Amino acid sequence: MIKVLKISKKYGKKIVLNKIDLEFQKGAINALLGHNGSGKTTLLKIILNLVRPTNGDVQINNQSILNKWEYRKDIGYMAQIANFPENLTPIKLFDLITKLRNAQPINRDELIKQLNLSSELEKPLKNLSGGTKQKVNAVLALMFDLPILILDEPTAGLDPVASRTLKKLLLIEKNKGKTIILTSHILSDIEQLSDFIHILNDGNVIFSGSKEKLITNGNLEKAISKLFLNIKNKQND
Ligand SMILES: Nc1ncnc2c1ncn2[C@@H]1O[C@H](COP(=O)(O)OP(=O)(O)O)[C@@H](O)[C@H]1O
Numbered sequence: 312m313i314k315v316l317k318i319s320k321k322y323g324k325k326i327v328l329n330k331i332d333l334e335f336q337k338g339a340i341n342a343l344l345g346h347n348g349s350g351k352t353t354l355l356k357i358i359l360n361l362v363r364p365t366n367g368d369v370q371i372n373n374q375s376i377l378n379k380w381e382y383r384k385d386i387g388y389m390a391q392i393a394n395f396p397e398n399l400t401p402i403k404l405f406d407l408i409t410k411l412r413n414a415q416p417i418n419r420d421e422l423i424k425q426l427n428l429s430s431e432l433e434k435p436l437k438n439l440s441g442g443t444k445q446k447v448n449a450v451l452a453l454m455f456d457l458p459i460l461i462l463d464e465p466t467a468g469l470d471p472v473a474s475r476t477l478k479k480l481l482l483i484e485k486n487k488g489k490t491i492i493l494t495s496h497i498l499s500d501i502e503q504l505s506d507f508i509h510i511l512n513d514g515n516v517i518f519s520g521s522k523e524k525l526i527t528n529g530n531l532e533k534a535i536s537k538l539f540l541n542i543k544n545k546q547n548d
């Protein structure tokens with residue numbers, strides 16, 4: 312389990328996260344939602360120790376991760392904006408990351424096949440479409456069979472077939488008992504995939520619980536609209 316404990320993050324005077332408490336469950340897909348700029352990517356990067364929090368702690372299996380890096384070998388990460396050297400080809404990138412991680416890829420070739428990447432492996436990344444790069448990132452995150460997956464907008468830019476394949480793969484990973492955290496703007500994806508939903512707004516958690524607890528009648532879009540309307544009404548009281 313991943314615990315976020317009173318995490319705050321300020322950029323200058325701007326408070327992006329304000330004493331956030333959250334728990335991300337094992338064997339489940341945890342969706343992190345919120346408007347653009349609500350701090351989702353910042354929170355994911357804090358969990359990965361790529362961004363230092365202003366205050367608070369993050370614990371994975373009851374161990375603080377602050378100022379540590381060893382634990383990252385257990386995490387597969389799909390960044391919202393991945394920055395790899397543009398002249399590398401996917402196949403060279405896979406080899407490079409395999410060496411850096413000093414790990415054995417378990418199902419790389421199967422992922423390449425399923426995501427229909429075989430014909431793109433020898434082209435430099437700079438010549439690949441956004442969706443194809445996203446598939447490359449998906450292979451990198453999934454190919455080492457890691458217990459934690461942190462996926463920042465994993466289906467963004469994917470064509471419907473690839474998006475469906477990736478969602479199927481994520482459900483398989485979940486059923487292996489992995490801890491999966493993802494963000495997405497595509498509510499139908501969240502509705503299909505997630506077990507737990509956590510919503511950020513103005514630096515605070517405005518909902519954290521099971522999907523069933525959030526969607527009591529109707530669909531996710533309705534439930535979220537209602538939640539934001541309630542908050543607005545409270546602010547106007
Ligand atoms: N390195 C940075 N320096 C200054 N402000 C930043 C930085 N990174 C993010 N921010 C700001 O923090 C807020 C949250 O950003 P982000 O975590 O990317 O939100 P989200 O992923 O929910 O869209 C935004 O207002 C963004 O402009």
Ligand SMILES: [Mg+2]
Binds near residue numbers: 351352353391463
């Ligand atoms: Mg983001």
